[in-house]
Amino acid sequence: MTETFDNNLIEDTTVKLLKFAATQLPNDVSEALKKMYEAETKPTSKAALKTIVENFGIAEETSTPMCQDTGIHIYYVNIGENFPKVVGIEETLRKASARATKEVPMRPNAVNPIVGGNSGDNTGRHIPFINYDFIPGADYLEITAFPKGGGSENMCALAMLKPGQGIKGIKKFVIDSIMNAGGQPCPPVIVGVGIGGGADIALKLGKKQLMRPLGQRHSDPKIAQLEEDLLKAINMTGFGSMGLGGDVSTALDVKIEYAHRHPASLPVGVTIQCWAARRATCRIYPDKRVEFLTHKEA
Numbered sequence: 001m002t003e004t005f006d007n008n009l010i011e012d013t014t015v016k017l018l019k020f021a022a023t024q025l026p027n028d029v030s031e032a033l034k035k036m037y038e039a040e041t042k043p044t045s046k047a048a049l050k051t052i053v054e055n056f057g058i059a060e061e062t063s064t065p066m067c068q069d070t071g072i073h074i075y076y077v078n079i080g081e082n083f084p085k086v087v088g089i090e091e092t093l094r095k096a097s098a099r100a101t102k103e104v105p106m107r108p109n110a111v112n113p114i115v116g117g118n119s120g121d122n123t124g125r126h127i128p129f130i131n132y133d134f135i136p137g138a139d140y141l142e143i144t145a146f147p148k149g150g151g152s153e154n155m156c157a158l159a160m161l162k163p164g165q166g167i168k169g170i171k172k173f174v175i176d177s178i179m180n181a182g183g184q185p186c187p188p189v190i191v192g193v194g195i196g197g198g199a200d201i202a203l204k205l206g207k208k209q210l211m212r213p214l215g216q217r218h219s220d221p222k223i224a225q226l227e228e229d230l231l232k233a234i235n236m237t238g239f240g241s242m243g244l245g246g247d248v249s250t251a252l253d254v255k256i257e258y259a260h261r262h263p264a265s266l267p268v269g270v271t272i273q274c275w276a277a278r279r280a281t282c283r284i285y286p287d288k289r290v291e292f293l294t295h296k297e298a
């Protein structure tokens, strides 16, 4: 019988990922927020940014969550095709979510939408939600823990545009979505946009872009330009940090990905991440070495 990989290591590492995600911003986000604080000229937004920077500093120092809403648990699991056989990864990640709920601690956020009632441990039907991908030629297992806040999630939006609306229509829908969101998603936000594919694909692609480091531009220069243009336009809305009115602090970044579309459809998914950009990623290698990509172990 083929030997299977050590699930205890995956579980323990995932609990650490959730702790990192809840208590420490990834370096790219914390640095961007500090720079934004320096750059903002409107006093109310600057004051809000000061509070945000102080808040995530205290959360990191004291190992406590940076926000009372510690999110709904989502994972991105990239399985290298040369990684040893893993059995029962879903159950392992569910155990990690339940353990982290107690150990970090994280607020229980998994509620039954039909009959009500909170499961109490951040697990439930299809929760944690796990996105799987296979990585050709890789020998590692890469896990990203992405506990997603509800306030910013509530402002995500989907449009099934007419193909003739083109890039102009896409830009308008993204800006309209931000105008509609205002201060509700706890800006400064990161905006992930998915274009094409289908309704579900556009939203999935958009959300996955929230995993990309800030400042990283799409490899296609046309899409990279669209990211820059939308970032500029979103910051011109003037909502600012926490919606208090600011000239540079509505959005930290815009990330876009596209898929080819049906001739009759132009889906656009807009996903929104608040300033508490909780994501933590690691790679586990066949020799059981663990590499944290977004955070440093003390």
Ligand code: SF4
Pocket: 067, 068, 069, 070, 071, 148, 149, 150, 151, 152, 153, 185, 186, 274, 275, 276
């Ligand atoms: S949207 Fe983000 S910052 Fe606002 S309450 Fe939710 S998790 Fe916290």
